[in-house]
Amino acid sequence: MSDSRPVTHEDIQALLGAYALDAVAPDEAELVARHLEVCPRCRAEVQEHREVAGLLGYAGQEAPAGLWDRITASMQEAPPALRLQRVGDDAFPSAPGSEGAAAPGRAAGGVAARPQGAGAGGPRGGARYQTLRVRALAALAVAAAVAVAVLGVQVARLDHRTSTISHEVSLGTPSMSAVTQALSVPGARKVILRPVADGQTVNAVILPGGQGYLYDAKLSALPSSQTYQLWGVTESGTVSYGLLGSTPAQVVGFRAGAGISALAITAEVAGGVERSTHAPVAAGAVPAV
């Protein structure tokens, strides 16, 4: 698109094959992507090209043995600073791979037979509360793993890391109009904190400068001896972003640090804690900038 004449539908169509193969320049990719938003026909064509590419791309290979274990390990083992262990619970699950969980990828290969081993690759153990814990771990660990992949930052086990403590900070309660305004700011990142066990999702928006708002925070009321606490998972550790109280306001302001990759909310003893030992009640990944 280097010349100055207007871009026609035909110009876009001519790019669709190359676009589907990621073989266009960034400005062209953006142009096509914008067009696809409004043109179902071109969208369908790109999808067809991708289906064909998918057939070409499949070399009948299996994923390397052990890769699934590494994926689950990163889901279960690397919750950044929050040690998402229930109080009174025993240790973390034993080291990944030591239980000999079968890799589900072994049967990869088109129509190859499905493995008979029920539960292969599934969550280890069956106790319900462990499953809940696994979900909790996964929620943050996934976000962290994505951050590691994207940023190339090693997130070490944080037991040994001093997190920046600001748990005594009480958070402001801005109005919903501040949220509406924030959502319209270019570059604002929307975060959906999913409930880990049950309950409703909590939404958040983070402005490019770091100002953030939790909204639709319909968290069930805690006893007055407890408080909800907001956490940010960042490059340099998991940091308390402040206390939400036992009955959080509908809209809560906070300040997000640089390199934030996930938000989490835990229920803690009133006054908050420096480092949580509880599973989060909700957690969500922050999209990369």
Place this chain on the structure above:
Amino acid sequence: MTASLLDASDGALVVAIGRWREDALAEAYRRHAGAVFGLARRVLNDPTRAEEIVQEVFLRLWNEPDRFDPERGSLRSYLLAQTHGRAVDLLRSETSRRDREQREARSAAEAGYDIEHEVWDLAVADRVKEALATLPEDERQAIHLAYFGGHTYREVAALLNAPEGTVKSRIRVGLKRMRSELGDVGVGA
């Protein structure tokens, strides 16, 4: 893993993943990880980075299952499109000029190579092979260099010493030709 998961459609699996069913993610992995790994490795020519992409793609599916829309195509083509985009990003952002030149030389040297070998082990391999055989060599080359070489169509044009518009067209026409040859062969498991 429950029998219902083994029989579940990809769409149903993704719904279960949205409910934090790790066994559903395991089943999606079983069905598609080989394809994801194979493509990433083919493009990057680096098994270690290919494994990183497999992890990234499946963790992303776990974290953001809503991004997959079953009405817009199969789970496999969705995962492979993500894989390809990510692999190409890595290639374009990290490859030094010198490596790039070497790779281009290698790609050019391989440009006459048939891509049939890429699909030998698929259940539909024969049909894909037949479809490939119907493509003129220049269309096959263009698709090969763009998809497996990670080149833009402009780079492909330079490599093949052909006009850019011609290369764009060869890629699109070749893919369409493949599509009509393949008829109802699906990409999904």
